[in-house]
Amino acid sequence: MTLCHQAKTATRAWLFLLIPLLMSCERPQGTGDVLATYRSTLTLDDNAGGAHRFQYYWPASAALRRKQADVRINLTAFFALHRCGLGPLIGQRNSTLGLTTNNIDHLLYSHKLVAGLRDCHDQLTEENLALQDQIKGWLAVKQRELGTILWNSTFAGVEFARHFSPAASVFPLALTELDPIPTALLSELITLSEQFGTDAVIAEPQIWHAYQWLEQQQFSGRLLKTMAMIANALSQADVMLVTHTNSCPDSRSHRQQLGAGLTTWQTRLYPFSQHVSQLAQAWFSQLDQLLSAQQVPLPPAFRQWHQDFIASDSPSSLRASFTTLMSRQQTRWQAIKANCLVVLQR
DSSP states (O other): OOHHHHHHHHHHHHHHHHHHHHHHOOOOOOHHHHHHHHHHHHOOSTTOSOOOOOOOOOOOHHHHOOOOOOOOOOHHHHHHGGGGTOHHHHHHHTSHHHHTOOHHHHHHHHHHHHHHHHHHHHHOOGGGHHHHHHHHHHHHHHHHHHHHHHHHHTTTSHHHHHHTOTTSOOOOSOGGGOOOOOHHHHHHHHHHHHHTTSSOOOOHHHHHHHHHHHHHOOHHHHHHHHHHHHHHHHHHHHHHHGGGSSSOOOSHHHHHHHHHHHHHIIIIIHHHHHHHHHHHHHHHHHHHHHHHTOOSOOOHHHHHHHHHHTOTTOTTSHHHHHHHHHHHHHHHHHHHHHHHHHHHTO
16 A cells, blocks of 8 residues: 555544534534524414514614804904913814814814813903903803704714614624623713713713724614514514413324423523523613703704614603513413423423
């Protein structure tokens, strides 16, 4: 036997060993896979089961942003404001770099400018009545715009659009892979919103950190997309489960399907849904506070989104429906276990 022939024989032997091993390696089931299997297991035919009630989305930027008025300061007044120390701040904002600033820069600049104009107005003497009147006018315009600036820099901003993106991936089914939610970061934005336009000193490093996290992490998008996926699956599964709340399936195959569904619910989906629900409660509570701190009426597109997904006072919102569907599913299974326990053990 030649060396070449021996090599070919050894290669074939390894292939025979590796092929069964490779065939046994399956891609781990993701959250969507498990939910699809659970739903299809309990839906005995293609015509059984409800429609997908929730399709997660985020409103278009143009539908969220509010128009802002610009405060124009002439050159004479600009130099006069140097006496109050506002020249560098205003000059930086009106530079080429300043005109392309991001939301957090605009937010912090506006807060500093209002506080600075207020201080400048109080410092001027009666000899500067003309400048005092000008500052008073600028301050009035800027104060009227504070609510719009806050809104455009938060929920209507690009950072929030990325954070709430529908393109986000759903949470993994393994509970240990879910990191604790950084509610402290959102608390910083709540504090900023409540103090915006006052004389309070803003903690800039913490605000920058919060905005960076919002832009880089799609937590809200992942949370809401996961909740929508679970809610849709539970809604469809409920159609089948309600038929067996008081009666057990007759055929062996249907009993096996029911048993498989019960196992999946008890060991995987119910614990996962509970954990998602706990995350949602803590996070939505923070979002509620951030929304309450807004100083302008919410745009119609956002009001509709809020009503569809996170409104606590709307029974049809995803937030309310998720809790209802999860509780109802658990109640259905408890009734089926009580009525069909012996059948399911066969």
